[in-house]
Amino acid sequence: MTVPYTDNGADDRRSLHERIAADLRDEIMSGDLAPESKLPSTNQLKERFEASNATIQKALQLLKEEGLVIGRAGAAVTVREHRQRTMRPASYMAPAPPGEPYRWLTEATKHGAAAHSTLLKVSEVRPPADVSAALNLAADETALLRQQILAIDDEPVELVDSYYPLGIARGTAITAKRKIKGGTPALLSELGYPPRLSVDRVSARVPTQEQFQALRLPSDLPVLRTLRVVHSDGDLPIEVTVMVKAGHLYEMQYEFTPE
Numbered sequence: 001m002t003v004p005y006t007d008n009g010a011d012d013r014r015s016l017h018e019r020i021a022a023d024l025r026d027e028i029m030s031g032d033l034a035p036e037s038k039l040p041s042t043n044q045l046k047e048r049f050e051a052s053n054a055t056i057q058k059a060l061q062l063l064k065e066e067g068l069v070i071g072r073a074g075a076a077v078t079v080r081e082h083r084q085r086t087m088r089p090a091s092y093m094a095p096a097p098p099g100e101p102y103r104w105l106t107e108a109t110k111h112g113a114a115a116h117s118t119l120l121k122v123s124e125v126r127p128p129a130d131v132s133a134a135l136n137l138a139a140d141e142t143a144l145l146r147q148q149i150l151a152i153d154d155e156p157v158e159l160v161d162s163y164y165p166l167g168i169a170r171g172t173a174i175t176a177k178r179k180i181k182g183g184t185p186a187l188l189s190e191l192g193y194p195p196r197l198s199v200d201r202v203s204a205r206v207p208t209q210e211q212f213q214a215l216r217l218p219s220d221l222p223v224l225r226t227l228r229v230v231h232s233d234g235d236l237p238i239e240v241t242v243m244v245k246a247g248h249l250y251e252m253q254y255e256f257t258p259e
Helices: 016-030 042-049 053-065 103-110 129-134 184-190 209-214
Strands: 085-087 115-125 143-152 155-164 197-205 223-231 237-246 250-252
Touching: 016 042, 016 053, 042 053, 129 223, 129 237, 155 209, 184 237, 223 250
Parallel strands: 085 250
Antiparallel strands: 115 143, 143 155, 155 237, 197 223, 223 237
16 A cells, blocks of 8 residues: 655654655665665656655755765765675674684674774673663672774774673673673683573664764664673573664574474
């Protein structure tokens, strides 16, 4: 069924140009508008969406700010190279081999990208309620937070907050404000807490102020928030990580074997 693109529709309260941008964004992300292909002309878009030239230009400007298309007024607008990255958590959850970088960095490099991480803070904090519950902490208990930003080709792609029980973190390199060679999975294994099971909870949310600024988001598009709980032997929670990435640029891929 075709939904009319009127400004007085009761079902969709977004402005008309936001609704038009949403439909074009979906076609770009699904591949219906392929990378390096030209978008329909302004006249074609005006006819399709029953909108004015100014409204179409405002919709295209949103997509330009998001980095999905390139072009200028009066010229053809082109879809950028495939911007949506597929994240495969299973490929970088295991500890890195001795002497090797954190798996996230090596996996990103495999796809021809220059990846790096920046450690933002290491501090003892009171975690969010869902993190506290996952770590089996009391409401007023604190945990050790390591926050970092992950970037690909100098574009911030993921804000990562990792929390550790103080009983595990104290007196170890986890508390130091420096990068851990091989990442914390390798260090936890060395400390006698090998990761045995990881459980992800993925949700879409409106970005917080911190997330909006850290990821340099162009608008209030949703972010993908992954709450990952890592268990060691005896189902002991040893790490809870909150990972946030731009929802319009990333998708998650999980693989399952039927039992």
